[in-house]
Amino acid sequence: MIKLVGANGQISLGKQYAGRQVLVEEQEPGVWLVRTATVIPDNERWLHNEVTANGLREALEWAQSHPASDETIGSLLKRLRDEQS
Template sequence: MTRTVSQPSIKIIGANGQISLGKQYAEKQVLVEQQDQVVWLIRTATVIPDNERWLQQPQSAADLQQALNWAQANPASDADGILDQDKHLLTEIVGI
């Protein structure tokens, strides 16, 4: 990870409580820590929703990767042809 240290810049907190960090940070999630009454630390972060956290577990990630590898090696086929064959067999056997 590259660490860049820049010179301090002065920002104004607007009437609605917002501060602009620049377009390069638009739509990014950040952690804001108030370390002191007058000191804030702002860091970019990746937030994982609670219902997706299980995917970060090593075994779950390995299982998912195995399933994706299987799906890639075994592409889906056209099931319509198989269903038509099954209908034909049912017609012959049961007389439907």
């Protein structure tokens, strides 16, 4: 496919890539390799550690099978008060 680089230095890859992040590598002058990519910010990389990801997955599964309830709030508050004493 032939694309024209616009006056602003941009090319369009097509709507199917709209909003996607891409890596553009200049392999030599005038030769570029464009690849779709998923970029993980440094401060979120810990979430993708296998141990952390598994723990998070287990916690989410537990939360889905144990819906939140106010039934035991009284005993929880009493226990917290007793621990502070």
